Amino acid sequence: MNIGALLQRCAQHWPGRPAIVDARDGGVLDxxxxxxxxxxLGHALRADGLGDGDRVAILGDNxxxxxLWDYGAMSAGLVRVPLDPALSADEQAAQLIDAQALMLAHGAEYADRARELAARVxxxxxxxxxxxxGSRETPAATPAAQAMASLNYTGGSTGTPKAVVITHGSLTxxxxxxxxxxxxxxxxxxxNMRPLWPIAAIIVLAQLAxxxxxxxxxxxxxxxFLELLAHYRATSTSLVPTHLVRLLKETRPADHDLGALRSMDVGAAAIPPDTFLAAIQAFGPRFGILYGLTEASWSCYQPPQVLADPATRAQAIRSVGRxxxxxxxxxxSxxxxxxxxxxxxxxxRGAHVAAGYWRQPELTAGVFRDGWFRTGDLGILDASGVLRITGRLKEVIRSGGKSILPDEVERALCSHPAVAEAAAAGLPDPEWGEIVGAAVVLRAGAAATAEELxxxxxxxxxxxxxPRVIRFAPAIPKSHYGKVQRAKVRALLAEPA
Incomplete structure (x- = not known):
């Protein structure tokens, strides 16, 4: 199946039901x-001279x-290239050039950036x-399952952009x-209050499907966010870890009627256990835990009901389900x-796994082997089929021939009453190969020395x-999804004391 056929089927099954509501003005599209x-829009893009497989980049908000552009491009046999608005112009330009994008659709708030990019690409x-x-009753094209639907960039490096090739078959x-x-x-x-690039758009499309x-x-x-959950009687939502932290710091969920809410889906691997337990106390056991990567989105899921039993909750929040x-x-191993x-x-392994990396055959051959996608994540699969993510293969610190997981160092640091958060990384050392360094955020009003920690x-x-090196920082460098950015942690640790 392709995206156009999926949306056509939705229109046939539920023609008059509301599909999209714009909370800004209450506008509704059935x-x-x-x-x-x-x-x-897909027909208009084809009439504008674009053809099968041409890349259309999108820079905009939720x-x-x-x-309309996201699904319109894919339904017309074009390839959407979602850009992260938080990236610099250098990073966005590098991605546009790598994708060989022919068109950039942009929101009004990004008009200046779009003009800058047009001058450089x-x-x-x-x-x-x-x-x-305008409107049309049928899609402008009928791409095959193996046709490209999207190029999703996984990093912002201006030197080596890396795009994951998503086909219509893997997406559906x-x-x-x-x-x-x-x-x-x-x-x-x-x-949905998440940016729509590139992961949130697929959760939105699944809701429509x-x-x-x-x-x-x-x-x-x-x-x-809480007011709208109550107003629209929302049954589900999707959050990133930074949203969850802000909700706990800035709001009182008990003051809002969230009786209709069944599921708040999060990628819990990046959420500290104490934060997660506090969120469950504030919202109840409504959290669905997902595991996926850009190359294989939504591979595991743990439904909210698994968190209902307080006796097993501490273990459940460290798992990502089956x-x-x-x-x-x-x-x-x-x-x-x-x-x-x-x-x-x-x-x-599965039909949802990406086809590989755009114009990087050697990288594709190394990561996608014998039908399996090698995630680079470290994990444990128990006898009942439940997966727990324990770290990243590339983040393992190797000191004196021995392996150290950053997570175990971070847990030890965070067990100190003065520490709010920590991130560990390996630092080059001529004798040991690497030594352990850690960036530490102290709790408000607390004090501790590096030697004490x-x-x-x-x-x-x-x-x-x-840890042989400890630096105190106001915050741990993290991505939009709440994942620690180890390269930035290493740079912070390398700064003179």
Whole structure:
């Protein structure tokens, strides 16, 4: 199946049901009107001279116009290239040049940046997101399952942009996984306050594929988020870890009627356990835990009901659930499948897995081997099929021939009462190869010295795991998704004391 066929089917099944609600003005598009607008834009893009496989970049916020371009381009046999608005002009230009993008659709708030990019990227045409291209009843093209649908960039490096190739087949297979996992139904309402590049758009599309309604509410504002959950009687939402932290700091969830809310989906691997337990106390056991990567989105899922039992909750928040229906997971250690309960690299196989990396055949051959995607994540699969992520293979610190996981150093540091957060990384050392360094954020009003924290770690860690360098910082460098940016941590640690 392709994206156009999926939206056409939605329009046939639920023509008059609300599909998209714009929380800014209350505007509503039902499934028939939404699909027709998507297809109208697709036809307009083809009439504008674009053809099969041409790349169309999108730079915008969480609005209906963004989705019209996103789905419109794919339904017309074009390839969407979502840009992260937070990246610098250098980083965005590098991605546009690498993708060989012919067109950039941009929101009005990014008009200046778009003009700057057009001056730097040869042949790039600009179009406003807010465009009325009319309506059509059918898509402009019928791309095959193996046709490219999207190029999703996984990093902002200007030197070596890396784009994941998502086909129509892998995208619709991922949607099937999500629909089965989330348990949303026709009439259910999802509130979205996440940026739509590139992961949130697939969760939104899965909600539509289930016949549900999506409320698009712009940029995240904690109090307004809770007000809208209550106003629209939302049954589900999706958050990144930074949103969760702000909700706990800035709001009182008990002051809002969230009786309809069944699921708040999060990627919990990046959430400290104490924060997660505090969130459950504030919102109740409503959190669905997902595991996926750009190359294999939504591979595992743990539904909210697993968190209902306080006796097993502490263990459950460290797990990411079982593989979804169309996904296989295996753990590999030293080239062999590891027995249950043994740590190793997480490998994923399934129709939802990406086709490879754009114009990087050697990297593709090394990561996608024998039908399996090698994630680079370390994990443990227990005897009941539940997966726990323990770290990143590339983040393992190797000191004196021994391996150290940053997570175990971070746990030791965070057990000190003065420490709010910590991030460990390996630093080059001529004698040991690497030594352990750590960036530390202290709790408000608390005090501790580097020497005190090193001594504290010595009590629970082997000597070679103890951090030798500690730097205090106002915050840990993290991505939008809450993942620690180890390269920036290393740079921070390398600064003179």
């Amino acid at each position: 499934f028939r009107a939404f699909a027709a607008r998507v297809f109208g 609005t209906p116009a963004y989705l 040869p042949g790039l045409r600009l179009r406003p997101l807010e465009t009325d291209a 297979s991922a949607l099937q996984n999500i629909v089965l996992a989330r348990g949303q139904h026709p009439g259910d309402v999802m509130l 289930a016949g549900g309604t999506v409320v698009l509410a712009g940029r995240f504002e904690p109090t307004r 593989p979804l229906f169309g996904c296989e997971i295996r753990i590999e 030293e080239g062999e499948t590891a027995p249950a309960g043994t740590e190793g690299e997480v490998l994923i 090193m001594e504290h770690c010595r009590r629970s860690l082997s000597g070679f795991k103890k």
